[in-house]
Amino acid sequence: MLLEQAIHKEQAAGDLDAAMKIYQQIIEESKANRRHVAEALYRLGMCHLKKRDEVQAVAQFRELVRSFPEQRTFVAKAEAELAKLTRPPEYLPLNQAVERTVNDDGMNRDWLIDLDAGKLFTPPKGLGGGKDQALAWMAAQGIDGGAETNAAGPGLWGVDMVVIPLAGPKWESLDLTGIRDDLSEGKPGTPAVMSALGELPRSYAFKTREGSIGVLQILQLVNEPPRHIKIRYKLLQHGTSAAAPTQPFPEFVGCRIEERVALKVVPKGKEGQPAAGGEVHEYSHLEIAWQVDPEIAKQARNFAVAVRERKADGKSLWSVADLPADASSVVYGQAKGGRTIRAAEELPPGEYVIDVHAYDAPQQKLDPAKALGTASANLTVKPLIYTQISINEVQPGGTIRFRLIEQHINTSSAPVSQRHFINSDYVEVERMSDDRSRPVKFTATHEGNIYRYQVTLNEPVAPGKAVLLASEGTVGLVKRSDRVFRFSQQHWPGSARTRRLEIYRLPKGAELLDTTPADMARRQRDGRWELFVEKIVPAGGSITTGFGYRLGEGEVSATEPLKLAPVPWKDGEQMHLKLKSMVGMEIGALIYTAKAVKSGDVDAWRVESWLVVPVGEMSQFTRVDARRDSFAPISSRTFNSNLGDYRAEYTAGKVKLTVAAPGKSAVTRVVSLEEVAYDNEQALFLIRRLPLKEGYRGSFPIFPVMGGTPLECRIRVVSKEKLAVPAGRFDCHKVILAVYSGETKGLEHTLWFSADENKYLVKYDSGSAVMELAEVLVRKPAEPELLADAKSGVRLALPAGWHSYLEPQEEFRLHLLPPEPETSALLAGRPREAEVPSARKYAEQAATKVQGFFEGYKVRPGSWAELETAGLPTARYVADYQDTAGDKVEYRTYVLGRSKVYWFVFRIRKDQFEAARKEFDAIVESLKIVPVQKDADRDTKPTERAAL
Numbered sequence: 001m002l003l004e005q006a007i008h009k010e011q012a013a014g015d016l017d018a019a020m021k022i023y024q025q026i027i028e029e030s031k032a033n034r035r036h037v038a039e040a041l042y043r044l045g046m047c048h049l050k051k052r053d054e055v056q057a058v059a060q061f062r063e064l065v066r067s068f069p070e071q072r073t074f075v076a077k078a079e080a081e082l083a084k085l086t087r088p089p090e091y092l093p094l095n096q097a098v099e100r101t102v103n104d105d106g107m108n109r110d111w112l113i114d115l116d117a118g119k120l121f122t123p124p125k126g127l128g129g130g131k132d133q134a135l136a137w138m139a140a141q142g143i144d145g146g147a148e149t150n151a152a153g154p155g156l157w158g159v160d161m162v163v164i165p166l167a168g169p170k171w172e173s174l175d176l177t178g179i180r181d182d183l184s185e186g187k188p189g190t191p192a193v194m195s196a197l198g199e200l201p202r203s204y205a206f207k208t209r210e211g212s213i214g215v216l217q218i219l220q221l222v223n224e225p226p227r228h229i230k231i232r233y234k235l236l237q238h239g240t241s242a243a244a245p246t247q248p249f250p251e252f253v254g255c256r257i258e259e260r261v262a263l264k265v266v267p268k269g270k271e272g273q274p275a276a277g278g279e280v281h282e283y284s285h286l287e288i289a290w291q292v293d294p295e296i297a298k299q300a301r302n303f304a305v306a307v308r309e310r311k312a313d314g315k316s317l318w319s320v321a322d323l324p325a326d327a328s329s330v331v332y333g334q335a336k337g338g339r340t341i342r343a344a345e346e347l348p349p350g351e352y353v354i355d356v357h358a359y360d361a362p363q364q365k366l367d368p369a370k371a372l373g374t375a376s377a378n379l380t381v382k383p384l385i386y387t388q389i390s391i392n393e394v395q396p397g398g399t400i401r402f403r404l405i406e407q408h409i410n411t412s413s414a415p416v417s418q419r420h421f422i423n424s425d426y427v428e429v430e431r432m433s434d435d436r437s438r439p440v441k442f443t444a445t446h447e448g449n450i451y452r453y454q455v456t457l458n459e460p461v462a463p464g465k466a467v468l469l470a471s472e473g474t475v476g477l478v479k480r481s482d483r484v485f486r487f488s489q490q491h492w493p494g495s496a497r498t499r500r501l502e503i504y505r506l507p508k509g510a511e512l513l514d515t516t517p518a519d520m521a522r523r524q525r526d527g528r529w530e531l532f533v534e535k536i537v538p539a540g541g542s543i544t545t546g547f548g549y550r551l552g553e554g555e556v557s558a559t560e561p562l563k564l565a566p567v568p569w570k571d572g573e574q575m576h577l578k579l580k581s582m583v584g585m586e587i588g589a590l591i592y593t594a595k596a597v598k599s600g601d602v603d604a605w606r607v608e609s610w611l612v613v614p615v616g617e618m619s620q621f622t623r624v625d626a627r628r629d630s631f632a633p634i635s636s637r638t639f640n641s642n643l644g645d646y647r648a649e650y651t652a653g654k655v656k657l658t659v660a661a662p663g664k665s666a667v668t669r670v671v672s673l674e675e676v677a678y679d680n681e682q683a684l685f686l687i688r689r690l691p692l693k694e695g696y697r698g699s700f701p702i703f704p705v706m707g708g709t710p711l712e713c714r715i716r717v718v719s720k721e722k723l724a725v726p727a728g729r730f731d732c733h734k735v736i737l738a739v740y741s742g743e744t745k746g747l748e749h750t751l752w753f754s755a756d757e758n759k760y761l762v763k764y765d766s767g768s769a770v771m772e773l774a775e776v777l778v779r780k781p782a783e784p785e786l787l788a789d790a791k792s793g794v795r796l797a798l799p800a801g802w803h804s805y806l807e808p809q810e811e812f813r814l815h816l817l818p819p820e821p822e823t824s825a826l827l828a829g830r831p832r833e834a835e836v837p838s839a840r841k842y843a844e845q846a847a848t849k850v851q852g853f854f855e856g857y858k859v860r861p862g863s864w865a866e867l868e869t870a871g872l873p874t875a876r877y878v879a880d881y882q883d884t885a886g887d888k889v890e891y892r893t894y895v896l897g898r899s900k901v902y903w904f905v906f907r908i909r910k911d912q913f914e915a916a917r918k919e920f921d922a923i924v925e926s927l928k929i930v931p932v933q934k935d936a937d938r939d940t941k942p943t944e945r946a947a948l
Helices: 002-012 016-029 034-050 054-067 072-085 130-141 179-185 680-688 839-853 910-925
Strands: 098-103 112-114 119-121 145-148 155-158 162-166 192-195 202-207 213-222 228-237 251-253 256-267 275-281 285-292 302-309 316-324 329-331 350-359 373-382 386-394 400-409 416-424 427-434 441-447 450-461 466-475 484-491 498-505 511-516 521-525 528-537 543-550 573-581 586-599 602-613 618-627 633-640 644-651 654-660 667-672 697-703 711-725 728-741 744-754 761-765 769-778 785-789 794-798 803-806 812-817 824-831 855-859 865-869 872-883 886-896 900-909 943-945
Touching: 002 016, 002 034, 002 667, 016 034, 034 054, 034 072, 054 072, 054 130, 072 484, 098 112, 098 145, 155 213, 155 228, 162 179, 162 192, 179 202, 192 202, 256 275, 256 350, 285 350, 416 427, 416 466, 427 441, 427 450, 450 466, 498 543, 511 528, 528 543, 573 761, 586 680, 586 769, 586 803, 602 680, 602 803, 602 812, 618 680, 633 680, 680 697, 680 744, 711 744, 711 761, 711 769, 728 761, 785 803, 785 812, 794 803, 794 812, 794 824, 794 910, 839 855, 839 872, 839 886, 839 900, 872 910, 886 910, 900 910
Parallel strands: 256 285, 275 373, 386 498
Antiparallel strands: 098 228, 112 119, 112 145, 145 155, 155 192, 162 202, 202 213, 213 228, 251 256, 256 373, 285 329, 302 316, 302 350, 350 373, 386 400, 400 466, 416 450, 427 466, 441 450, 484 543, 498 528, 511 543, 521 528, 573 586, 573 769, 586 602, 602 618, 618 633, 633 644, 644 654, 654 667, 697 711, 711 728, 728 744, 744 761, 761 769, 785 794, 785 943, 803 812, 812 824, 824 900, 855 872, 865 872, 872 886, 886 900
């Protein structure tokens, strides 16, 4: 892989030039794999830093941040480097016009400008490296552009700017309607041209690299020495490091937006024309509020409110009277005392007048003639378009608790009773409700990286009426470093024109760093930042929002603090699980063990696993040594019979990974870790140490040695269930485990852990196979494993540290699993053929057949031996052969029984054979064959681990 080659060149060989060449190749050729390109950009920037080329380093980091915002790990690293290398932005005061004279570049001074700060710049002498070097230097200084006075194209040229021409020459009457949204959605360009051709002044709206928004006029062009352009401009919005303008934040009631119309009741005869009440959409929660003029305030004893059509013969749609003197507001559709009336009659789109009347005595019905004072306001109700309202509570550890409200009209000709939609599977919907807060039933089906939801509404919605629905749940937010968090989301509402509102409430004490869009409205409330954006998204369009924040020391917690409980397992525990296909056929086994050891001079837990899948002859062994207190990994090994040998050594902030693929030399590289990451192969034991309970959520970083990239593991306990497995019946916590790279979900599995003090792994469903607990044992360090198979009559003793798996088939095949994975062993048996004269003869015939399966297979002539095992004739030999791991030895022993032939096969590296031979012989010599039960009884007796 190119990326690994480049990293090796950079870190192991120290050849920066060769590494940079490969990184550049990845950037130019691997556009489909955005993660690889992002990492290559970051590493290329770091190579430039090592070569003390800070300008080019800044260029790479800025390109990464601008073009790959979803690659959060590398964006965070790039931003950290940029903070060290670049000048922090400065800002002119808002709405303050300034004039500047920007020289032509031929004048050699003051020909560049930072619009945010209003400063002019002259490049340093000797700035080489061509255009890219110059642009990188400008970016590092915060420079936004320069001047050009030649006749062909005079004007200002911007760097990483968005520029929009404005109609009209007058500074005071510039029309900015919709310009903010256009600037926010615009793509920065270089050069972004503000032309000075034609009649001056010419006006432009602009957005700088830092996110500042402003208006600029070119006042004068002088193309004779000293050549220059004279401009004036003002900032309307600072960039991301400064406060954005405030904007009214919406409030919500049920599944509706709360709208408020305020009126002032004045003495009768002084009311004048109705006030402007504004615009609202259908299905709003409309509150009508009023104040009373002091002239009649003491006399006002009663109020009435009405809403009528705004036309000559307009009818009244709703009214309420006899409201008490202390009343100051009422909600449309409610009667005195707050009771809802005429609930089915919403205000349809149209023009209306709201009237409020004050009386000096109780008034049971609306009577304008008796009113002491009155107030009127015009109100426009706009048709409801498809509306999405996303309200997000950001938790201290980074997850978001959301409430998403949907409003849309049933445009079909029939009542609607169901709703269908899809979501990315990193969005977890937990509950749905209607406008009256009643639960709504739904089902979710997982397909690839999405969930398909089918919702059954509580009542059918008639044609022309609105579906009002709310969903609640969680969505992940990536933690970028110890205390810095970032969230970014691009949302496509769908095929309909959509009104999208999003509110984000950050944790208490959060320091807001930046937002997308840069001018997102913000306010502080109860010690928390709140962010708000509203946009009309065209059909098929999207909206991108994001923010970054920093929490102080002690303010960061995980989804639920990752507090490890004491280990639930006993020293020497073994969990044996059966591996089954999705149709229930047993296809292998998995054994987990845990024991207390010394790893160097550190007290540690050693957790190991043996996976055996006879179909395809696949096996895997894993071992992780983890500190006994913190459970942080010290070292690990994963040996896969098909993929190779992976070894990891963990130290502070990094992991040294050595990979030996079959038939290839080992390759070592160092991977940086932003925080302590647990080895992937200890994850199940880590989960057993968490405080599992219904509703529990947690997350922790993992490092898969076979992937070589840190990931995030998120778990949640969704329910408590009873399970029956081969090991017995258990009350279990059902756990959903999902692994993420950033916000991309790589996999999702379901696990069941016993709800007792042991927290056994009872069942594991990966979606392609299922594991079920078969038995749990506790074995002392030097205790051998004793096996007794009732079906075959085989009894066997294995040394301490060995394990076994008997295939569930008619032909006897017992896999012997040694402590070190390079060695493989098997005891097999089949019915004896009557014509076989001796064990030696049988072994010779078998050796001839085996030769065709192994390269260079040759029996050592002097290795043949004939003896007895369990009182039965036995023959054994030693053969040499080669495979991808090098020179190997096969050690075979054949035992000739009365009705069956049994044979042992041990395969091991040639240089290790003599040291292991005595142990192999002891296993063979422990074999005993005892009489078996009648055929009718045999299948009911499983293999037992018992004393011989």
